[in-house]
Amino acid sequence: MRFEAKARNCNTRTGEIEINGKKCSIPNILWYASARIPPPPFAELKLGEEIGGGGTFFYPKECKFCIPPSLIYPHFFPDEVHQEAFEISREYFNEFFSTVSPKWDKIDSFIYIMANARELFSNPRNFVENIVKIREKIGYSLLYAPGIANPINLPILCYAGIDLFDSLDVIIKTRKGIYFTSEQEYKIEEIEDYPCSCKHCTKGIDGFSDLLMHNYNVMQNELIKIRELIKKGMLREYVEAKSHFNANFASIIRIFDSSFYNFQEKRYAIVGANIIASPYSLNRPDIRRFRERIIERYSKPRCTKILLLLPCSAKKPYSASKSHQLFNRAISVTSNRQVIHEVIVTSPLGLVPREMEYTYPAAHYDISTIGYWDREEVEMINKMLKKY
Ligand SMILES: [Zn+2]
Missing domain, CATH: 3.20.20.105 (Queuine tRNA-ribosyltransferase-like)
Structure with missing residues (x-):
């Protein structure tokens, strides 16, 4: 057997x-x-x-x-x-x-x-x-x-x-x-x-x-x-x-998501297919893992002095979208773009530093956006911004 x-x-x-x-x-x-x-x-x-x-x-x-x-x-x-x-x-x-x-x-x-x-x-x-x-x-x-x-x-x-x-x-x-x-x-x-x-x-x-x-x-x-x-x-x-x-x-x-994150986190793969996000996805183990790693393991480039929060885009990676190409054009004419720390604000991932936008699942999710964030999403972003 x-x-x-x-x-x-x-x-x-x-x-x-x-x-x-x-x-x-x-x-x-x-x-x-x-x-x-x-x-x-x-x-x-x-x-x-x-x-x-x-x-x-x-x-x-x-x-x-x-x-x-x-x-x-x-x-x-x-x-x-x-x-x-x-x-x-x-x-x-x-x-x-x-x-x-x-x-x-x-x-x-x-x-x-x-x-x-x-x-x-x-x-x-x-x-x-x-x-x-x-x-x-x-x-x-x-x-x-x-x-x-x-x-x-x-x-x-x-x-x-x-x-x-x-x-x-x-x-x-x-x-x-x-x-x-x-x-x-x-x-x-x-x-x-x-x-x-x-x-x-x-x-x-x-x-x-x-x-x-x-x-x-x-x-x-x-x-x-x-x-x-x-x-x-x-x-x-x-x-x-x-x-x-x-x-x-x-x-x-x-x-499973709320009480057994550690059990699931060990089993959820660190790469995967495109995530079609829903209201349940906020606490999905691979999404929560991304948020926790950004807070616990990531540190911003030392040269940056100005935090620039940008909205997410439907197209991933964000920099391939029309809106982010326009942002990039605007940022590139500044006298010293190295001091600008670009961070994308998004649900359900929270905060995505520009240099992390190609990693899983930052470049691999789709979510319905209607310009309205619900209470859980707002709470999640506020909490993350405070810790960031
Ligand atoms: Zn039948």
Whole structure:
């Protein structure tokens, strides 16, 4: 068994794992497979075939590559109870799989199964705090969150750093007659026109199996989209966009940014694609890192005596824009331009000294500008100017 990360973005990565000689991409979905519920034709990993079910805690099954049963109590139970459960469960863990909980010790394995995933995901703060604790325990190993993924939440789960998911939530919701798009759940009987052109929607959905295959298609499209976004360095923009469809997703982004900057800062790359800035971007780790480094590490050229604050421009780098070329012309006719320290005032980066305008992300962001700064932006600029 082997895992190779090929591209990373935000708190996650994409890559390849090899299980029993079979190569599969990461992130990926373990598609449930049984006689009654067949896996989709595109399934790379089948739950129940390549990866077996290890039975329940009371009736464990023996097999080599199986998800082991474990005794899991609700997350809010006292730590001693969880540790007791760990002592009982650990005999089922193996070199391939073990269950990881922030509340108990760790047994080294290839893939870690997140305990209480469903319960934790229902509360954004608990979810983020515990994902961070789990990552601190298992480092960059593979993490599987059972029973929570669907086409809507898949991007935010990947963003949080989970690598493997399963199709169980989609099956349960399909049984309840839920039709998924990548943004919303609909009751199948309430849809007049299917917003999808898969073969099941084209011919008309008739029964559980058609609906399941449509939902699987949406899930798979989302998975492929996420892998591509990771490779292109655009996952953050996508999860920000999807946060408009679920307030919990927005909370997860904001809690990560506000309370776990150090965790994220280690994972966010120091170069990347163009940032499409939104109101969430003010505390994005790569943007906050730029602001902090300007204050902590940068010092102005010693010859400069006059601070000249300039507005930003839509075109980057700023000096390539028409307005900055005009500024430059005006500055160049002064008797001693060496004493002028040019600093560009911008949101969400704050202050960008002219000599830093080519560095990431100063030359790599776009933001909607309408000539109005909101309170957070004004506060950020004021704070930064005072420290500068
Ligand atoms: Zn469809």
